[in-house]
Amino acid sequence: MHLKKPAIWYALASVIILSDQATKKILAMTLTHEQFIPLLPFFNLTLIHNNGAAFGFLSRRPELALFLFTGVALLMSVVLSIYLYRLSNQHWKACAFALILGGAIGNMIDRLMHGYVIDFLDVYYQNWHFPVFNLADCAISIGAIMLFLEIFFKKSSAHNYLN
Numbered sequence: 595m596h597l598k599k600p601a602i603w604y605a606l607a608s609v610i611i612l613s614d615q616a617t618k619k620i621l622a623m624t625l626t627h628e629q630f631i632p633l634l635p636f637f638n639l640t641l642i643h644n645n646g647a648a649f650g651f652l653s654r655r656p657e658l659a660l661f662l663f664t665g666v667a668l669l670m671s672v673v674l675s676i677y678l679y680r681l682s683n684q685h686w687k688a689c690a691f692a693l694i695l696g697g698a699i700g701n702m703i704d705r706l707m708h709g710y711v712i713d714f715l716d717v718y719y720q721n722w723h724f725p726v727f728n729l730a731d732c733a734i735s736i737g738a739i740m741l742f743l744e745i746f747f748k749k750s751s752a753h754n755y756l757n
Contacts, residue, residue: 603678603692610696614729615703618712630716640716642726643708667702671695686744693737700730 625631625641632638674695681688704711713726 599683599688600679603688604675606689606692607678607696607699610693610730610733611700611703614697614700614733617729618704618714621714622712625714636718638716638718639714640726642713642716643710644713644726645710664702664705667698667705670698671702674698686740690737690740690744693733693740697730697732697734697737700733701728 621639621641625639627641627643630638630640674691677691678688678695681691701711711728711730713728713731715728715732716726717724
């Protein structure tokens with residue numbers, strides 16, 4: 595059976611969604627809210643309910659965050675799905691969009707099911723903690739970095755050709 599290229603990217607997004615939801619469910623069943631399990635000298639598993647977005651943005655307005663971020667995630671999911679179909683032969687971009695799509699849908703599911711996003715990855719140094727995040731956030735971040743690198747290296751190579 596031969597899969598069409600867009601199917602590969604939708605499958606990647608689906609793997610991100612399923613992995614994200616499975617890890618959140620396991621941690622939610624294992625830990626109580628704000629309980630942590632130290633794993634490394636710089637890393638804990640910590641169950642956090644994030645009512646806002648990255649870095650606590652809109653956490654004091656959970657109803658606005660729910661409406662705004664669910665709407666943005668739905669819109670982005672449609673746009674990214676269309677891009678995935680059109681860019682399926684541009685592997686780097688398609689992979690980046692698939693990662694972002696999977697992450698956005700993973701966090702959107704949390705917002706719709708719970709009214710908040712479940713975060714559990716706590717990276718820290720001494721008393722400084724990076725905001726707690728999840729696999730969906732990792733996928734979105736990696737996809738965004740890939741798109742940044744795409745833009746950076748395209749501009750860099752275009753600049754080299756002009757000189």
